Amino acid sequence: MQSSLFWLTPASSLLALGVAALFYRSMKAAPEGTPRMVEIASHVRAGAMAYLRQQYKVVGIFFLVLTLLFAWLAYGLNLQNHWVPFAFLTGGFFSGLAGFFGMKTATYAAARVAHAASHSLDAGLRLAFRSGAVMGLVVVGLALLDISVWFLVLSHYVEDADPAHKLLLITTTMLTFGMGASLQALFARVGGGIFTKAADVGADLVGKVEAGIPEDDPRNPATIADNVGDNVGDVAGMGADLYESYVGSILATAALGAAAYAQAGDPANAYKAVIAPMVVAAIGTVFSIIGMYAVRVKSGSTQRDLLNALGRGINLSSALILVFSYVVLRQLDLPNYVGIWGAIVTGLITGLVIGKVTEYFTSQEYSPTKGIADNATTGPATVIISGLGTGMLSTVVPVVAIVIGTALSYCFAAGSWHFSPASMAMGLYGVGIAAVGMLSTLGITLATDAYGPIADNAGGNAEMAGLDPEVRKRTDALDSLGNTTAATGKGFAIGSAALTALALLASYVEELKIAMIHAGQVTMEVAGVAVPTATATLTEFMNHFEVNLMNPKVLLGMFLGSMVSFVFCGLTINAVGRAAASMVEEVRRQFKAKPGILQGKDLPDYARCVAISTAGAQREMIIPSLLAVIIPIATGLIFGVPGVFGLLGGALSTGFVLAVFMANSGGAWDNAKKYIEEGHHGGKGSLAHKAAIIGDTVGDPFKDTAGPSLNILIKLMSMVSIVTAGVNIAYTLF
Structure with a gap:
């Protein structure tokens, strides 16, 4: 029998999908503008859909291979739960579906936003934001629907005499579709990031720097590919x-809740702990919708007014969640529900702090980005140096915020200010639910994120359609704001990745426990004493597997984990470089072969540039994505469980800091260029502008390819380790 509170989860998912459909219909009802605007939008839409179809074909092959592998492990070697292959597939399917719906909306919205901006800035913002909200609501709606359905199905079919152990089996099985979602997300982020940045860099270097034509000028052969890239990378990939x-x-939080109370033999509270993160996410969805209706500005608004408008919506949603999450936990009557609520509040505040710091370091309203723009007057070298320095300094507050947030959420949920082994299970549950708190406003924070690429495409459409310069000025204001909100969204994603990855580490232990019992290891030796595996604590597992810093296998794993983060970034950045070089050569070739292009007499071959980005992205995304799957499995086979723990710990610590650095330095470079384009330091076409463009092109793969993909890498490696825990128990070299 399900608790009545649980039904808030499927109900809120249907509400989110319903409001998303309402916003989508409202967007489609808006006028698309002139015939030229409609034509340009159709080219972008066709290119984006063609890319996505090709990507899904490639990803589908990998999913088929991995599903067969998991089926062999489950049915052939009996090393896995038999539900794993199916859960894995649904996770990937829904992740891809969320990206598809978001991208479809964005490609229909861009021209309409440009047309709305011709009337007023407020009209452009409202339509762009509501269109971005479709992405936010589809993501949370599909996620909660997937979770609800799987929880109900597994509750009905999984059989176990011990209700607490049954919940543990259900939640660890559900983690598998998290792996499917992570793998699909990594392919989408890496492939989409390579596509968009190859087109963007190629268009900027040849068009703006060499030919001296404006951004999104229809004479630039790469401009359609650039606009397509905004959709496949910054919308579908981000979704x-x-x-x-x-x-x-x-x-991860549900699995930790089941483990904490299953260990104590308390099935009633185990059930409450499992549904608590689902219900908190559900009410977060409802209040995100309320916050969306609070976002509006008056005509003549400044950049700060636009930021404040979006901030009002997020702050309203956050305040409502703070109050009603307490009500929900009190209604569930979990032990120490006040402490668990404290962990949720801590996660939410930590996310807001990371968002504000990201805004400070990446918005042209503040001194760090203005300082980079000031350095542009002395050339590209100083722009790059100052951008790197700004990105490095920007890591301080997010890292400290995560450290403090993790410590507080652990202690609040554990009910103790001491990190004792006895309270470890509940403390880690607190860390997990803090991540849920941080992402509880995802519906609206993702709306502010997805709105940015829509505004960017609207500006491109306005430029190519030859609309009044005032329209482009308004879309540029929306786009500049979008750069900041996109960087803030990346900060949220990266921060939640750190908390979630820590929770997944603990979930890995629970999966090891199930694998050991499944393999017949009902007892394990801890300090010479036989301990029942089913009731062993986290500390006893650490002692049994010798997971400590004096174990060389742990240290070797940590080195490997740190190395993976840098290798992954190197591969993706070089991939952008190679694809961008091909784009530069193609644009130069077209300008040389058809001099009439720059004179406006001949049409460029837009399709050729789209094809180059598509081919480059499909080819280059495979090896970086496979790293996340192969390395955890190989480390487990060679160094066993201690090596895997080291690997995940090294990847988490190094990857988190590296991701913050890359996202913020790239965002600062981008907005420094926008700041100069507003008329500072000589404005567009000046030497400072050309230097800032170089900085922006260096930052493009930082902020839109390597940086945001790192947080997926961290979690995917943890998910792979969880899914293959049975292999770690059965086979290891050392």
């Missing part, structure tokens, strides 16, 4: 990314 972040935090 899949945050879908897996959201799902991963809820599932």
Whole structure:
């Protein structure tokens, strides 16, 4: 029998999908503008859909291979739960579906936003934001629907005499579709990031720097590919990314809640702890919708007014969640519900702090980005140096915030200010639910994120359609704001990745426990004493597997984990470089072969540039994505469980800091260029502008390819380790 509170989860998912459909219909009802605007939008839409179809074909092959592998492990070697292959597939499917719906909306919205901006800034913001909200609501709606359905199905079919152990089996099985979501998200982020940045860099270097034509000028052959890239990378890729972040935090927390109370033999509270993150996410969805209706500005608004408008919506949603999450936990009557609520509040505040710091370091309203723009007057070298320094300094507050947030959420939920072994299970549950709290406003924070690429495409459409310069000025204001909100959204995703990955580490222990019992290891030796595996604590597992810093296998794993983060970034950045070089050569070739292009007499071959980005992205995304799957399995086979713990710990600590650095330095470079384009330091076409463009092109793969993909890498490696825990128990070299 399900608790009445549980039904808030499927109900809120249907509400979110219903409001998303309402916003979508409202967007489609808006006028698309002139015939030229409609034509440009159709080219972008066709290119985006063609890319997505090709990507899904490639990803589908990998999913088929991995599903067969999991089926062999489950049915052939009997090393896994038999539900794993099916859960894995549904996770990937829903992640891809979220990205598809978001991208479809964005490609229909851009021209309509440009047309709305011709009337007023408020009209452009409202339509762009509501269109972005479709993505936010589809992501949370599909995630909660997937979680609800799987929980109901497994509750009905999984049989176990011990109700607490049954919940543990259900939640660890559900983690598997988190792996499917993570793998699909990594392919989408890496492939989409390579596509968009190859087109963007190629268009900027040849068009703006060499030919001296404006951004999104229809004479630039790469401009359609650039606009397509905004959709496949910054919308479809981002949607899949945050879908897996959201799902991963809820599932990891549910598994930790089941483990904490199953260990104590308390099935009633285990059930409450499992549904608590689902219900908190559900009310977060409802209040995100309320916050969306609070976002509006007056005509003549400044950049700060636009930021404040979006901030009002997020702050309203956050305040409502703070109050009503307490009500929900009190109604559930979990032991120490006040402490668990304190962990949720801590996660929410930590996310807001990371968001504000990201805004400070990446918005042209503040001194760090203005300082980079000031350095542009002395050339590209100083722009790059100052951007790197700004990105490095920007890591301080997010890291400290995560450290303090993790410590507080642990202690609040554990009910003790001492990190004692006895309270470890509940403390880690607190860390997990803090990640849920951080992402509880995802519906609206993702709306502010997804709105950015829509505004960017609207500006491109306005430029290519030859609309009044005032329209482009308004879309540029919306786009500049979008750069900041996108960087803030990446900060949320990266911060939640750190908390979720820590929770997933603990979930890995629970999966090891199930694998050991399944393999017949009902007892294990701890300090020479036989301990029942089913009731062993986390500390006893650590002692049994010798997971400590004096174990060389742990240290070797940590080195490997740190190395993986840098290798992954190197592969993805070089991939952008190679694809961008091909784009530069193609644009130069077209300008040389058809001099009439720059004179406006000949049409560029837009399709050729789209094809180059598509081919480059499909080819280059495979090896970085496979790293996340192969390395955890190989480490487990060679160094066993201690090596895997080291690997995940090294990847988490290094990857988190590296991701913050890359996202913020790239965002600062981008907005420094926008700041100069507003008329500072000589404005567009000046030497400072050309230097800032170089900085922006260096930052493009930082902020839109390597940086945001790192948080998926961290969690996917944890998910792979969880899914293959049975292999770690059965086979290891050392």
